[in-house]
Amino acid sequence: MQHLGYGVLAYDVAHLLGGAALVASFVLLYQRRIPALINTYAAQGIILAAAAAWQGHVQHAAHLYVTAALTLFAKGAIIPVLLHRIVRALDIRRTIETALGVFPSMVLGVVLVALAIEVVLPTTLGAATLAREDLAFALSVVLLGLLMMITRRTAITQVIGFLSMENGLILAAVGVAGMPLVVEISGAFLVLAIFFVFGVFVFRIRERFDSLDVSHLDRVGEAPR
Amino acid sequence: MIHDLATTAGAAILLPLFAALVLGLVPSWRVGAIVNAVAATLTFAVVAFLPASIGQTGPLLLVDRLAVHLSLLTAFVAMTASWFSTAYVRVEVSQRRLNKARLRQYHAMFQLFCGALLAVLLSNNLGITWVAIEAATIAAALVIGLPRTAHAVEASWKFFVLCGAGIALALFGTTVLYLAALPALGPGLKAMSWTGLRQAAPTCDGAVLNLAFVFLLLGYGTKAALAPLHAWMPDAHAEGPTPMSAILSGSVLNVALFVILRLRGVMKANHAAIDPAFPLVALGLLSVLLAAFSLWPRRDVKRFFSYSSVEHAGVAAFAFGIGGPAATFAGLLHMTVHTLTKSATFQCVGRAAQMKGGQRFADITGLMSNHRALGLSLAACVIALAGLPPFGLFSSEFLVALAAVRASPWLAAVLLAGLVIAAWVQIARLQSLCLGPATADPGPVPPHAALVPVWLHLALVLALGLAMPGAVFAWFTSIAQATP
Numbered sequence: 025m026q027h028l029g030y031g032v033l034a035y036d037v038a039h040l041l042g043g044a045a046l047v048a049s050f051v052l053l054y055q056r057r058i059p060a061l062i063n064t065y066a067a068q069g070i071i072l073a074a075a076a077a078w079q080g081h082v083q084h085a086a087h088l089y090v091t092a093a094l095t096l097f098a099k100g101a102i103i104p105v106l107l108h109r110i111v112r113a114l115d116i117r118r119t120i121e122t123a124l125g126v127f128p129s130m131v132l133g134v135v136l137v138a139l140a141i142e143v144v145l146p147t148t149l150g151a152a153t154l155a156r157e158d159l160a161f162a163l164s165v166v167l168l169g170l171l172m173m174i175t176r177r178t179a180i181t182q183v184i185g186f187l188s189m190e191n192g193l194i195l196a197a198v199g200v201a202g203m204p205l206v207v208e209i210s211g212a213f214l215v216l217a218i219f220f221v222f223g224v225f226v227f228r229i230r231e232r233f234d235s236l237d238v239s240h241l242d243r244v245g246e247a248p249r
Numbered sequence: 250m251i252h253d254l255a256t257t258a259g260a261a262i263l264l265p266l267f268a269a270l271v272l273g274l275v276p277s278w279r280v281g282a283i284v285n286a287v288a289a290t291l292t293f294a295v296v297a298f299l300p301a302s303i304g305q306t307g308p309l310l311l312v313d314r315l316a317v318h319l320s321l322l323t324a325f326v327a328m329t330a331s332w333f334s335t336a337y338v339r340v341e342v343s344q345r346r347l348n349k350a351r352l353r354q355y356h357a358m359f360q361l362f363c364g365a366l367l368a369v370l371l372s373n374n375l376g377i378t379w380v381a382i383e384a385a386t387i388a389a390a391l392v393i394g395l396p397r398t399a400h401a402v403e404a405s406w407k408f409f410v411l412c413g414a415g416i417a418l419a420l421f422g423t424t425v426l427y428l429a430a431l432p433a434l435g436p437g438l439k440a441m442s443w444t445g446l447r448q449a450a451p452t453c454d455g456a457v458l459n460l461a462f463v464f465l466l467l468g469y470g471t472k473a474a475l476a477p478l479h480a481w482m483p484d485a486h487a488e489g490p491t492p493m494s495a496i497l498s499g500s501v502l503n504v505a506l507f508v509i510l511r512l513r514g515v516m517k518a519n520h521a522a523i524d525p526a527f528p529l530v531a532l533g534l535l536s537v538l539l540a541a542f543s544l545w546p547r548r549d550v551k552r553f554f555s556y557s558s559v560e561h562a563g564v565a566a567f568a569f570g571i572g573g574p575a576a577t578f579a580g581l582l583h584m585t586v587h588t589l590t591k592s593a594t595f596q597c598v599g600r601a602a603q604m605k606g607g608q609r610f611a612d613i614t615g616l617m618s619n620h621r622a623l624g625l626s627l628a629a630c631v632i633a634l635a636g637l638p639p640f641g642l643f644s645s646e647f648l649v650a651l652a653a654v655r656a657s658p659w660l661a662a663v664l665l666a667g668l669v670i671a672a673w674v675q676i677a678r679l680q681s682l683c684l685g686p687a688t689a690d691p692g693p694v695p696p697h698a699a700l701v702p703v704w705l706h707l708a709l710v711l712a713l714g715l716a717m718p719g720a721v722f723a724w725f726t727s728i729a730q731a732t733p
């Protein structure tokens with residue numbers, strides 16, 4: 025696929041979808057209310073499903089359609105619905121507590137995207153253009169997800185940070201031509217994601233700590249019991 | 250591909266997974282505990298036949314000496330931990346620290362965890378390796394949170410978040426590694442296999458390999474608890490059930506270091522790629538030093554020994570960083586004896602904590618005065634962990650230091666400083682645990698028979714330290730020489 029470049033439909037659509045996933049990551053970063061955050065995550069899931077389906081079309085790889093269907097079903101519908109239910113059940117629709125303000129985290133986000141591009145593009149000169157740029161997008165989404173896990177205090181926002189990081193990983197995996205086991209890996213990741221979501225619920229973090237504020241986790245340590 | 254699984258290696262992986270399924274359906278915890286022990290013993294019996302299938306290579310499985318050695322070690326430790334677990338859960342249930350209904354989950358996850366670890370060791374495919382590591386993470390997180398105390402839930406969540414982020418980075422590294430092998434091998438399973446990567450490594454683009462290495466090292470380094478990525482480990486050990494600590498401490502670290510070791514071979518085969526020596530040596534030294542200085546303020550016994558695991562993982566990573574057959578030999582020996590010693594230590598500590606009704610140093614003192622056998626066994630374990638003769642850790646640390654002196658005397662000086670400080674703290678703690686006035690024993694006193702697995706481990710460590718049989722020496726040498 026070396027001939028792919030600007031003006032070729034396969035390339036442009038993949039580029040557009042990768043870019044859209046990245047924009048969704050930025051939206052996640054500045055979103056202040058939890059229900060809106062979940063909806064943005066669902067949107068990112070749908071974009072990812074479209075990206076996987078498009079790659080399936082471009083690479084003539086039927087298994088990527090399976091990944092796309094899995095993604096659409098789980099990330100576009102099931103996980104967001106579960107998260108909404110948790111928010112309702114635990115009554116945590118309030119604004120998000122951040123360890124770092126929105127403006128500094130946006131600036132940091134831009135720096136991370138620059139870093140991802142600076143790291144991926146020069147090192148992968150030998151690879152196909154499409155794979156390279158998809159990888160840069162994917163790494164940006166991964167790093168923004170990590171940033172969100174670090175700068176958000178509540179467990180549920182950390183979970184969404186993790187889930188969006190996972191979206192970046194699947195974006196990377198579908199973008200590389202003919203990567204085997206993508207379906208298996210995305211399936212395994214879904215299991216992990218669902219455990220994460222249920223982690224909030226099953227562990228009843230609110231019940232235990234009176235709030236979902238994970239800064240309470242500092243209590244684990246040497247404090248006398 | 251199915252042919253791959255219809256072998257001894259496939260059976261070794263599938264047996265624990267099948268046992269997990271069965272255990273998930275057994276409602277009685279007493280039966281579950283026995284089935285768990287039987288399954289772990291059978292798994293070890295199957296793994297004991299693995300040396301006969303060395304050389305088996307397929308799209309899914311790769312059985313070489315390194316993998317067989319670590320599988321034997323993992324299955325052995327899992328077996329003795331499962332024996333220990335049957336008595337452990339009985340006490341925990343009678344003291345109402347573990348809920349009977351949750352033990353079904355505990356036993357099923359125990360087996361899933363062991364199966365996943367064996368799958369990592371025997372897999373020839375980085376995708377499967379990754380999925381297995383992920384399954385092991387889920388299983389371990391569920392077990393750690395089982396006591397359902399606030400502390401256990403917090404530890405489990407922390408483990409989940411940190412290891413989840415770690416393995417996510419590892420998957421990105423896996424994707425990039427595949428991208429690196431793509432031009433040489435073409436699309437398909439081969440470009441994700443260790444055998445394919447080893448063959449394609451010299452012609453891969455060095456820069457892409459570097460990118461992959463950074464992410465894989467961060468990801469699997471988190472599971473190997475190398476400082477500064479070790480934050481999950483002390484909490485997980487201190488709060489989770491003790492049999493889990495016994496396997497977590499040795500086997501998870503080994504399995505993650507094993508992946509890093511395989512990766513080292515791929516990186517070394519490419520001249521344009523960075524030398525993995527520097528990052529491994531740096532992370533290893535940092536782990537040793539950080540653990541040495543973190544040991545002193547610990548008041549919780551299990552937390553104390555988990556920092557000691559960080560130290561020993563650091564020593565092994567350091568040895569693998571130095572490279573060459575001598576250092577690899579030393580690192581492998583170190584991994585082996587540390588795993589055996591540490592799981593014996595956790596078994597002793599678990600018994601002592603149940604007997605004394607607490608796991609702080611303040612709760613457990615003077616073991617030697619009333620419980621001589623337990624006190625002496627724990628003392629032997631701690632002396633071994635401190636790296637004192639006549640145990641195997643002395644030999645392995647000596648060999649690591651020797652290899653370090655040959656590579657760079659300054660590195661050896663830093664390493665030895667860390668080891669000496671850690672040994673000093675451990676001996677100081679040993680005195681408070683085993684000597685002095687005894688605290689009361691509100692819990693049940695373990696019978697001598699309960700210490701048999703501990704003695705078995707210690708005998709092996711002693712044999713490896715004092716008089717390593719020629720065949721074992723040849724075995725370690727052949728692994729070290731075959732591991733680039």
